[in-house]
Amino acid sequence: MNNYKISIVTIGHEILIGQIVDTNSAWLGEKLTETGLAPYSVISIGDDEDQIVDTLQSLSQTHDMVLMTGGLGPTKDDITVRSIAKFLGVPLVFHEEVYERIVHIFQKLNRRLSESHKTQCFLPEGVEILHNSMGTAPGMLFRKDGFTLISMPGVPYEMKAIFQESVLEKVILPLIHKNIIQKTLLIAGKGETEIEDVLQPVISTLPPNYSVAYLPGLGQVRVRLTAISDQKSDEQSAAFDHYISLFEDILGTSIFGTGDTNLEKVLGQMCLHHQLKIGTVESCTGGNVAARLASVPGASAYFTGGIVAYTNEIKNNIVGVNGQILETYGAVSEQTVVEMVRGGLHILGADIAVAISGIAGPTGGSEEKPVGTIWLAVGNKNHTETKKLNLGKKREQNILLSTQAALNLLRLFILRYY
Amino acid sequence: MNNYKISIVTIGHEILIGQIVDTNSAWLGEKLTETGLAPYSVISIGDDEDQIVDTLQSLSQTHDMVLMTGGLGPTKDDITVRSIAKFLGVPLVFHEEVYERIVHIFQKLNRRLSESHKTQCFLPEGVEILHNSMGTAPGMLFRKDGFTLISMPGVPYEMKAIFQESVLEKVILPLIHKNIIQKTLLIAGKGETEIEDVLQPVISTLPPNYSVAYLPGLGQVRVRLTAISDQKSDEQSAAFDHYISLFEDILGTSIFGTGDTNLEKVLGQMCLHHQLKIGTVESCTGGNVAARLASVPGASAYFTGGIVAYTNEIKNNIVGVNGQILETYGAVSEQTVVEMVRGGLHILGADIAVAISGIAGPTGGSEEKPVGTIWLAVGNKNHTETKKLNLGKKREQNILLSTQAALNLLRLFILRYY
Numbered sequence: 159m160n161n162y163k164i165s166i167v168t169i170g171h172e173i174l175i176g177q178i179v180d181t182n183s184a185w186l187g188e189k190l191t192e193t194g195l196a197p198y199s200v201i202s203i204g205d206d207e208d209q210i211v212d213t214l215q216s217l218s219q220t221h222d223m224v225l226m227t228g229g230l231g232p233t234k235d236d237i238t239v240r241s242i243a244k245f246l247g248v249p250l251v252f253h254e255e256v257y258e259r260i261v262h263i264f265q266k267l268n269r270r271l272s273e274s275h276k277t278q279c280f281l282p283e284g285v286e287i288l289h290n291s292m293g294t295a296p297g298m299l300f301r302k303d304g305f306t307l308i309s310m311p312g313v314p315y316e317m318k319a320i321f322q323e324s325v326l327e328k329v330i331l332p333l334i335h336k337n338i339i340q341k342t343l344l345i346a347g348k349g350e351t352e353i354e355d356v357l358q359p360v361i362s363t364l365p366p367n368y369s370v371a372y373l374p375g376l377g378q379v380r381v382r383l384t385a386i387s388d389q390k391s392d393e394q395s396a397a398f399d400h401y402i403s404l405f406e407d408i409l410g411t412s413i414f415g416t417g418d419t420n421l422e423k424v425l426g427q428m429c430l431h432h433q434l435k436i437g438t439v440e441s442c443t444g445g446n447v448a449a450r451l452a453s454v455p456g457a458s459a460y461f462t463g464g465i466v467a468y469t470n471e472i473k474n475n476i477v478g479v480n481g482q483i484l485e486t487y488g489a490v491s492e493q494t495v496v497e498m499v500r501g502g503l504h505i506l507g508a509d510i511a512v513a514i515s516g517i518a519g520p521t522g523g524s525e526e527k528p529v530g531t532i533w534l535a536v537g538n539k540n541h542t543e544t545k546k547l548n549l550g551k552k553r554e555q556n557i558l559l560s561t562q563a564a565l566n567l568l569r570l571f572i573l574r575y576y
Numbered sequence: 577m578n579n580y581k582i583s584i585v586t587i588g589h590e591i592l593i594g595q596i597v598d599t600n601s602a603w604l605g606e607k608l609t610e611t612g613l614a615p616y617s618v619i620s621i622g623d624d625e626d627q628i629v630d631t632l633q634s635l636s637q638t639h640d641m642v643l644m645t646g647g648l649g650p651t652k653d654d655i656t657v658r659s660i661a662k663f664l665g666v667p668l669v670f671h672e673e674v675y676e677r678i679v680h681i682f683q684k685l686n687r688r689l690s691e692s693h694k695t696q697c698f699l700p701e702g703v704e705i706l707h708n709s710m711g712t713a714p715g716m717l718f719r720k721d722g723f724t725l726i727s728m729p730g731v732p733y734e735m736k737a738i739f740q741e742s743v744l745e746k747v748i749l750p751l752i753h754k755n756i757i758q759k760t761l762l763i764a765g766k767g768e769t770e771i772e773d774v775l776q777p778v779i780s781t782l783p784p785n786y787s788v789a790y791l792p793g794l795g796q797v798r799v800r801l802t803a804i805s806d807q808k809s810d811e812q813s814a815a816f817d818h819y820i821s822l823f824e825d826i827l828g829t830s831i832f833g834t835g836d837t838n839l840e841k842v843l844g845q846m847c848l849h850h851q852l853k854i855g856t857v858e859s860c861t862g863g864n865v866a867a868r869l870a871s872v873p874g875a876s877a878y879f880t881g882g883i884v885a886y887t888n889e890i891k892n893n894i895v896g897v898n899g900q901i902l903e904t905y906g907a908v909s910e911q912t913v914v915e916m917v918r919g920g921l922h923i924l925g926a927d928i929a930v931a932i933s934g935i936a937g938p939t940g941g942s943e944e945k946p947v948g949t950i951w952l953a954v955g956n957k958n959h960t961e962t963k964k965l966n967l968g969k970k971r972e973q974n975i976l977l978s979t980q981a982a983l984n985l986l987r988l989f990i991l992r993y994y
Contacts, residue, residue, distance in 0.1 A: 174615045176606030177791070181597055183620070188594030197592045199627075202601070202618035209617070373595070438863075438884070444870020445856075445863030448884040452862020455938055455971055463890040466856070466866040468881035471925050476883075476894065507889050520873055553873055 162334065163221045164190060166200045167213060169228035169238055170312055173202045182227045182317055189321060190225075193330055193338055194386055205229055210241035218245075218305040223333070225325070228312030236277065242309060243282040246300060250280040256287060260294045288324040292316045297324060306333070337390045339398045342373075342382040343405060344415045346566040350374045353381060353409070360404045368401065376555070377562025378414075378421075381405070411573055414566065421565040422450045422457075428569065429460035432576045436568065437506030438464030439477055439498040441489060441515040442532065446561040462508045467498065477501035490515050490527055492544050495535035499542055512536045512568050516547070518556045532560045536571045543571060580752065581639045582608060584618045585631060587646035587656055588730055591620045600645045600735055607739060608643075611748055611756055612787075612804050623647055628659035636663075636723040641751070643743070646730030648713040654695060660727060661700040664718060668698040674705060678712045706742040710734045715742060724751070755808045757816045760791075760800040761823060762833045764984040768792045771799060771827070778822045786819065794973070795980025796832075796839075799823070829991055832984070839983040840868045846987065847878035850994045854986065855924030856882030857895055857916040859907060859933040860950065864979040880926045885916065895919035908933050908945055910962050913953035917960055930954045930986050934965070936974045950978045954989045961989060 166183045173180045183200040190197050198221070203209050210229075217224050229238030236250075243250050257279040264271050278295060281287075288297030288308070295311040297320035308325055310317045331338065345353060350372045361370055367387055373380040383405065385398050406413060415424050429436060438448045448464040451457055465477055470489055473479040478501040479494055487493040495513040502511030516532030523529035530549035535542060547563055549556045584601045591598045601618040608615050616639070621627050628647075635642050647656030654668075661668050675697040682689050696713060699705075706715030706726070713729040715738035726743055728735045749756065763771060768790045779788055785805055791798040801823065803816050824831060833842050847854060856866045866882040869875055883895055888907055891897040896919040897912055905911040913931040920929030934950030941947035948967035953960060965981055967974045 171614075173602070174605050174618060175609040176602040176604070179597060179599055179602040180618075184591070184594040184597040186594070187592050191593040196589075196622075198622070200592060200598075200618075200620035204614075204616070440863075442870075443867075444875070444879075445858075445866030445882060445884065446870075448863030449861075449867050449975075452860075452864075452884070452886065452936075453972065453975070457862070458886055458940075461862075461886055463886035464863060464884040465894075466863065466870070466882040466884070468870065468876055468879055469925060472881040472923075475925075476923055505890075505894055507887060507893075518870075522876075554871065557867075557871070 162195055162223065163198050164195055164223040164225065165198050165217055165221055166190075167217070167224055167226045168200070168202045168312070169205060169210065169226065170202070171204045173228075174204055182312065182314055185314070185318065186225055186227070186321065189326070190330070192340060192382070192384060193326075193334065194336070194384075195330070195334065205237050207237055207241045207244065210238060211245050214242070214245040214307065218302065218307075221305060223306040223308070223329075225321075226307065226309045227317050236280070238309065239281060242298070242300065242307070245307075246282055246284070246302060248283040251283045253279050253281050253285075253287065256281065256296055259296075263294060288320050288328075290316055290320050291323060292319040296320075299325075299329060335388065336386050337388065337394070339385045339387075339395060340382065341398075341402055342380050342417055343402075343409065343413050344417075344419065345379045345381060345409060345412045346377060346414050346421060346562065346569075348379065348409070348412045350379050353379055353412075356408050357381070357405060360401065360408065364401065365397075377559045377566075381409075411570060414569055421562065421569060422454050425451070425565060425569055425572075426454045426457060426460060428572050428576075432572065434510060434572065434576065435460055435462050435508045437462045437502050437508030437511045438564075439502040439506075439511060439513040440464060440466050440564075441468060441473070441498075441513075442518040443514045443516075443557055443561050443564065444468065444518075446557055447512065447514065447564045450561060450565060462506050464506065465502065473498065476505070478504065488527070490517055490531055490533055492533055492535070492546070495533040495544060496537070496542055499535045499537040503537065503539060510536065510538045510568065510571060512564050514560055514564050516549075516556070516560055518560075519551050519553045530556055532556065532563075534560070534564050534567050536564075536567045538571075538575065541571075541575055543567070580613055580641065581616050582613055582641040582643065583616050583635055583639055584608075585635070585642055585644045586618070586620045586730070587623060587628065587644065588620070589622045591646075592622055600730065600732055603732070603736065604643055604645070604739065607744070608748075610758060610800070610802065611744075611752065612754070612802075613748070613752065623655050625655055625659045625662065628656060629663050632660070632663040632725065636720065636725075639723060641724040641726070641747075643739075644725065644727045645735050648696075648727065648729040654698070656727065657699060660716070660718065660725070663725075664700055664702070664720060666701040669701045671697050671699050671703075671705065674699065674714055677714075681712060706738050706746075708734055708738050709741060710737040714738075717743075717747060753806060754804050755806065755812075757803045757805075757813065758800060759816075759820055760798050760835055761820075761827065761831050762835075762837065763797045763799060763827060763830045764795060764832050764839060764980065764987075766797065766827075766830045768797050771797055771830075774826050775799070775823060778819065778826065782819065783815075795977045795984075799827075829988060832987055839980065839987060840872050843869070843983060843987055843990075844872045844875060844878060846990050846994075850990065852928060852990065852994065853878055853880050853926045855880045855920050855926030855929045856982075857920040857924075857929060857931040858882060858884050858982075859886060859891070859916075859931075860936040861932045861934075861975055861979050861982065862886065862936075864975055865930065865932065865982045868979060868983060880924050882924065883920065891916065894923070896922065906945070908935055908949055908951055910951055910953070910964070913951040913962060914955070914960055917953045917955040921955065921957060928954065928956045928986065928989065930982050932978055932982050934967075934974070934978055936978075937969050937971045948974055950974065950981075952978070952982050952985050954982075954985045956989075956993065959989075959993055961985070 498513030916931030
């Protein structure tokens with residue numbers, strides 16, 4: 159798409175020795191790719207002045223840009239900053255505006271500044287400061303003979319904030335002289351291939367400056383539409399919105415959200431909006447559906463609780479599943495999950511209950527009900543819906559996929575009846 | 577410790593664009609560090625012949641060894657293999673012994689070979705084959721002018737098998753002319769600093785070829801003792817075992833296992849051994865304790881199930897916590913978790929029950945009970961023990977730490993009374 163040579167350099171001994179996994183570079187790689195720029199390489203090096211200077215000197219010969227993370231901040235010594243100054247051949251000078259910002263942040267938090275925060279304000283001469291809305295260590299931008307160096311802290315949420323608030327708009331997009339419009343639709347209940355197939359009629363009509371990416375996850379797919387053009391215009395925005403609305407028409411209720419969210423957050427918002435209380439009755443998922451619901455701050459406003467009915471005794475004694483039904487149809491059956499929903503509604507004080515029973519594996523299957531057979535049900539006092547999944551042999555994956563399917567079934571039920 | 581210069585090179589476009597996070601290099605970095613070798617850098621590059629050849633040529637000038645992963649296997653084209661041959665200046669030749677092994681694997685699986693499997697057997701002349709016990713793509717070892725190149729597939733379990741079964745013993749340890757004895761103790765319920773303090777008297781007596789590493793995780797610390805010597809000897813093994821036994825004497829029941837295991841697996845083994853059934857009654861952890869227990873294959877033999885009692889109504893109606901106690905002491909109190917255990921034992925058909933109630937946050941705290949106040953209890957029909965945690969303000973972390981603490985409390989209870 160273009161020939162800009164950009165690499166990502168992450169600094170930190172803890173990455174090299176495998177103490178932490180470098181997720182920053184994966185995130186930056188994805189963000190660059192979204193703009194149509196592919197990173198040429200990702201290089202992780204130690205907190206070592208010679209190595210940092212050598213790496214920068216070598217990359218600056220062949221690259222247009224290096225995005226660097228790590229080695230900044232009050233708890234690190236100033237190796238990265240010193241190395242950059244050495245590479246640029248400039249002295250470290252005190253940056254008053256950086257210090258004032260730190261003082262301001264600490265006054266608001268009512269905390270005392272330490273000496274190390276002052277040290278942090280000695281930065282290479284001529285640096286352009288990139289505002290850090292999430293912490294005290296600023297990002298930095300340097301330009302030297304057509305080579306651009308961006309240095310960001312290694313703390314992921316600080317790095318992401320600086321990248322999104324400053325680097326993308328101010329540096330990367332102007333560099334490639336492009337305007338990007340992008341939207342990500344989150345889909346549950348449909349596989350990647352199925353989504354590709356149903357979208358094909360629209361995709362075949364997309365202009366050449368549009369691209370579609372399918373990013374599959376466990377039990378969900380992110381569909382990202384990107385339009386890259388030379389300049390911003392209202393026409394382009396309108397055209398983009400038009401294509402998104404065509405996608406939305408086709409994918410309908412399979413879309414559970416846009417951008418960065420997840421099913422449990424979306425469910426939470428729906429429950430709050432409709433003033434609904436929900437409860438869970440789980441067998442094979444063993445508490446994972448409840449744990450996902452409870453992970454959302456404020457979940458106690460709509461999640462009443464759940465039963466992990468791992469044994470038939472608990473299904474029978476606590477949830478009230480008829481013993482005859484368990485005996486006749488078995489614990490993994492449509493009849494049982496329907497009874498689990500009815501029992502759950504009765505005892506959990508919930509408006510809607512979801513139930514899951516299945517054979518997570520790796521053993522415990524039969525010819526009639528192989529490992530991976532999962533029954534789901536969701537219902538309120540008037541309606542009940544069920545769904546059967548035929549999954550694979552991997553326990554962990556079966557638990558995660560059933561959990562995701564249960565949350566999605568809850569979502570579709572609320573959409574339909576409220 | 578020594579001056580060998582070793583870097584890790586991972587190959588794959590999907591790493592650069594952030595589609596997958598490169599966990600292979602973190603794993604290899606940790607394994608190298610365990611031998612006393614620190615990786616100099618980690619470099620991720622694309623599936624591109626020129627880039628691979630350039631990278632190898634440049635590294636071979638300055639490095640003793642490169643560990644390379646990715647770009648091999650039947651679904652990849654042969655760019656990596658071709659690039660290596662080009663770098664070495666040798667032709668690709670058909671390797672009969674590799675082909676025979678693939679034929680043998682496929683006969684056992686009763687599957688048909690495809691043409692691509694034959695292509696896969698054309699490897700650079702003079703390569704030393706490193707056996708792959710988990711797949712068809714072999715690892716490869718090349719030596720050229722004092723430079724060693726090891727190429728492994730990118731599939732993590734295949735890479736790990738080749739590294740552990742061939743690379744470590746045959747290449748790395750002979751390279752550094754060392755014998756390594758190592759053991760990792762897994763500790764719960766004690767922080768890193770506390771462990772360092774109590775072990776200090778033993779650590780100060782360790783010979784200079786011994787080292788101790790503390791690897792903290794959420795609610796657990798791994799303590800790794802390493803002895804590196806020039807040769808294997810029974811005396812050294814005996815001395816190592818002696819130091820380990822001193823560690824064990826000091827850390828006692830804080831040690832929940834060795835090597836690669838986790839609390840839920842250890843608990844599972846204890847329950848099976850003592851023929852115990854366990855159940856859970858959770859409030860703030862929202863099903864995470866149950867989900868951890870249920871994650872172990874075969875958990876249904878000892879985990880009966882649980883209640884996620886998010887509301888006071890469920891604590892009262894299902895678990896049977898006295899309404900007066902809830903009103904007098906509140907849901908987050910020692911009295912309530914003790915009642916939750918008693919109720920759990922009664923309704924879950926379990927020999928032992930564990931209960932958790934706390935304020936996970938980020939809001940919901942009071943002056944008396946700030947966010948992060950968590951009460952735990954565990955008991956059987958004769959004994960009950962309780963524990964209070966004072967954690968921080970982060971919901972996710974509070975949930976994970978309380979879950980870990982609950983599992984550890986269960987473990988200590990079983991150790992004490994069974």
